[in-house]
């Protein structure tokens with residue numbers, strides 16, 4: 001039943017025209033991964049490669065993410081990867097408030113369906129949206145990354161664990177080690193919550 005509902009939600013997203021981004025997309029990108037999923041990784045929005053392929057984190061940032069997941073003992077098959085917006089903003093501009101309002105209910109429904117124990121917002125934008133949803137004070141990503149924030153989701157307790165966006169290492173290489181350290185910490189959190 002849960003898989004069936006996830007499939008219906010995916011179809012709904014693929015056909016969605018709730019906001020202006022529908023008119024410029026090649027593909028909506030609902031996300032992919034196991035259903036249910038212990039971990040949800042949340043990016044900002046699809047980029048060019050994601051729009052072209054319909055898959056989340058399909059470009060260079062995706063390769064970086066794959067390596068980071070491996071360092072935490074994970075593969076893409078172990079996590080559900082999605083984003084706050086499911087369609088690409090033109091030119092990869094920042095999402096607009098009304099686009100977030102239109103699209104975020106999909107992320108909310110994915111969280112309810114997937115029943116994660118850990119949600120990992122990637123980047124300042126995603127961290128702001130996800131932490132705001134759970135009533136957690138939102139600070140600069142430089143001050144909150146790599147920290148575990150307990151929260152109550154509709155299905156039970158979750159840990160919100162913000163990290164830098166993987167793409168950050170392409171334009172700010174010194175942050176590579178901080179990002180790697182965050183994923184080592186994620187590995188410890190998962191080990192500590194196994195069987196929970």
Ligand code: SF4
Nearest residue numbers: 016018019022087103
């Ligand atoms: S961004 Fe979200 S709300 Fe806007 S058209 Fe795409 S799926 Fe629908």
